[in-house]
Amino acid sequence: MTLPAAPARSGPLRATLVVPGSKSATARGYLLAALADAPSVLTGVLDARDTRLMRAALQTLGAQFTDLGPDTVRVTPPVTFTAGDIEVGLAGTLMRFLPPLAALAQGPSRFDGDAEARLRPVAPLLDGLRQAGVRIEHPEALPFIVHGAGAVRGGTVRIDASASSQFISGLLLSGARFAEGLDLAHTGATLPSRPHIALTVAMLRERGVTIENTPGQDRWHVAPGPIGARDVTIEPDLINAATFLAAPLVAGGSVTTAWPEHTVQAADTVLSVLTALGGEVTRSPGEVTVTGTGRVSAAELDLSEASELTCIAAALLALADAPGSIRGVGHVRGHETDRLAALETELNALGGRLAQTADGLRIAPATLGAGVFHTCADHRMAHAGALLSLAVDGLSLDDLNCTTKTLPDFPGLWATLVGVA
Template identity: 50%
Template sequence: MADDTPWSAPAAAGPLDATVRVPGSKSVTNRAYVLAALSTGPTVVRAPLDSRDTRLMLAALDRLGAVSERVDDGVRIRPVTQGSGEVGVDLGNAGTVARFTPAPAALGSRTVHFDGDPAIRRRPVGPLLRALTDLGADIADDGRGAVPFVVRGHGHLRGGAVDLDASASSQFLSALLLAGPAFDEGVTVRLRGSPPSEPHIAMTVEMLRDFGAAPERRPDGFHVPPARLARDEFTVEPDLSGAAPFVVAPLLSGGSVRIAGWPTATTQPGDWLRSLVAELGGGTVLDDTGLTVTGGDSLAGRTLDLHEVGELTPVVAALLCFADGPSEIRGVAHLRGHETDRLAALATELSALGGDVTETAGGLRIRPAPLHAGTFHTYDDHRLVMAGAVLALRVPGLRVEDPATVGKTFPGFVPLWERVVAGASPGDDGDDGGPTGTTDDG
């Protein structure tokens, strides 16, 4: 499908009956790749997401000296090696790559030039670059605190204690914690401001422990002592945030959808969707094989604080447009600094289709209003493609702009969605259930 061809997203003709298998978590995949690159020996990362963002991460680590190769059901990554000369890293529009790779660059011996898509230049990185500089990194950004920037590696990083304002992105904190074991003195991060998406921080801490580090949570932040990371193999969970459209679909169309492989215990923010379904009148059953979601009789308006699960806002906002009462989404002001200004984009696009959606200081206010067909613009944002798909369930004739941008985190989303809405069950054996291998605050 050409990038400039809008997608005629399907409307639901009746209750759904489908089983899907979503690809691996982008957040977990890219953290695992970084930890593998900083380990003392090779690591095989199994069932990873294979998407633009994860390929950008592998390419960036390769430029830093961590060579990777494809193996059965995964990727083998060798530790970062010292080198010399100047190299360039393409960040694309991947926040995890922009935030997680400068520290490994500072630990190497190369001069690394970071740049990417025009959109990445608008995404915040300044607090992280300042913290790395305070910890001994040699970074040149012309004082802008933004992409592009240059990291001059000197073979090690002193580390120690640092103050960090992570209110714009939890990835700033995760970036320091992931690399902390490789710093001479480890790292002690004193937080100034409350970071969003606590589940992503918990994910980082848990994965550090999986690789042999000993992170500690303190009243004012975190401490990670020096450690030799090592892990022979690591398996990536399915992406629960990428599953969001499939989880909420029965609430609008009736019937049921089963997401195969949903973990019974996880730190992923997307697991909150189970609570959302219950609050909105649907049903969920979680067992060792996956999660089954069943639609309810009606959809009531709600006030929801999504501070910890902000990446789900586009899909949730689309869902709430069909509630029978007013709704408000709070706690997500930080979404103005994501792939696009997600709050402005959602208010603009939902209102253009007849919705009554306005921005607030910290989110969106949504009032019931009939929607009509039109083109839903996606601003190069994968989450907005997913929101458009959800809208189309109840809005026949809706066209979603640039559906290919969903490949950032979920290659194959469009054909998989079409099969689900058509009522066909793609199966749960991994052969025809969409791609394997997905997504941001991440």
Template identity: 50%
Template structure:
């Protein structure tokens, strides 16, 4: 792809696995599966959630490119963010744990990020299955002095990267890739010319964010023109723009489908990371499903996180939703009604909404999410298979799902190494006895100790997730 040819490569989505009988998404439980709890009473709990993955990884990148030391307060420590931290350490960035200010119960250490004078090359980076790592880091690696090799999990090798890689080529960056996919090598020369590129970002907003985050350090800055179908998850681009402005970068996003970052220094940061609102989705959904009450302290009054849409979704589906200075409170009656919603800008919520829709008393339609076929797995096919295997009436459409009321039964819910599939299975299990979820540990990608948090919520205990500084990300 070049500015004159913005078409991205076709995504390489793997087939969904089958059980021995040949039926997709169906099999009997196996050792190691997680039994999704079905409570016998409404849930009443306060749940303290860790920080946003999207914000943590954006601030890590900016801190690595800043002119001085930064402090990230209450960062998320999950597989995706630990992979980002390790990748930046490989490039020569120092990231230290420091105790938070004050005596805050359950708090995690802050990160003190000290950028090097020059990013180093001749290194290998493990991207895992983290879209932010595999898509943000090539634009950063182009500033290193020497080659940077990137690879990840087998599933990461089918997630498209072509638009951002071809845009880097158009800016003069030399790289070798696998037809728009991992593995790849970026031959960093210590600087990037920068300038103007045209890309098709209709399959992922991360392509735009990747160039914006590094663009202030390019000699001519960066101007990105999008040409193609509407960019999905626009709030994530707004999040990127606002984090850049937090770091003193000059960003012009006044023209539709065009973003400009001026060449400049990046200021050191001292920021607190908001709770992850998309990860909050299953927990607040539990109030609606069980007819209980769940409170999330620290829910921001204003945010660029797409997960904030959960407030509107839960209200539409039958909950009483209240946001005040103390946080978000969701009160459910136990009655769920269906929803007709376009989730194009908050597609990461699709598994949560689909699970709720499968429990609703009226039909639902989810639209505008064709691009999630290229996420950790083909989420539309996976949700159709797994909800269907439990008796759900789910039809996959061109750009979403239609879900009709149907009696559900227990069974095995496959996750396909996708953290949001795992939490969708947990939501269904709140009302359907006998649901077992495959590979619940895949939730550690963005939420450490999901089973512990879930159990704490169901027991009514206030709970918080944290990883010790020495804990390694799950492989």
């Protein structure tokens, strides 16, 4: 069964949307609250598949969650962590953030998830844990078992995190609870998605953790010590917001969303990409508006700082009237699906002219036609398909349920966007 990507619209867009909290900040907030020295209250948390799985996993490991409102929760850390079976779904945050915490429990914790998750890289993270003194069974991929001993030695760890910045964040998040802290260095080629590491470091420092990073060096030193409890408000997810803000570039009109004044999310990259593709960005206190003419400008995009934009950027460039390219995103071949291969296959099936490069895509002008856009169980692919539906009559998506991974009411927000909600 196929599903329409978007309801019909008439005229340019005129919408103001409220995008839910950041998945990245919610996941880190939950985990740090479980590791903290007292209860914490988190407001504005995202309620989506990934964050529900994170919450369930932390409960398995001993943390307590008390709902105080629709998007507010109190997290009470356990006195000691308990081992158990962990379901990660398709979430990289779970399979890479939780093993270091599970190593602090006493006993074995088995990690497994969706079939697609078994293809996602995790070995460098598990090798880092091994260097820190943790025993791992089947450390190549899911399913694997972390044998917790109630404590982790920590110390010097050297890993290649070129496939995912989450390998770095996963170790940093629990590093202060290791007996010797953590001296962590990236030894490989280009480190992707640095703003996500910056988010991890900022959230640790907010909780009193001493963490040092020499400018220009991919090395971090985390001092051993407590992680302080902190009541926080989670920012809106700016990558999810980008999907809606990109719509005027395709359909014309304007879209406004909440936008934090100060953030460690990749805000500047998001807005610069939308500008490069033809959007007019207007900032005002607490929000941003993007206006478009319905014409996409071709651009040469470096998305190494915000690779989560790859799918919507490719969809937009497929609608441009001149050649464009995306680079710095070779690692997204190991995301929920091989995003570069999926984009090449799906867009070319509609008449597009995409070709993969070593670290991205080359995209030539083409006229896209009707057909089914396959999302490959990937929420970012679904977002790309929805944008394409604004320009391509007769386009449908095979699955919208995958959008619940990070944005549970994507269909409702999209209906509001096009003015039929």
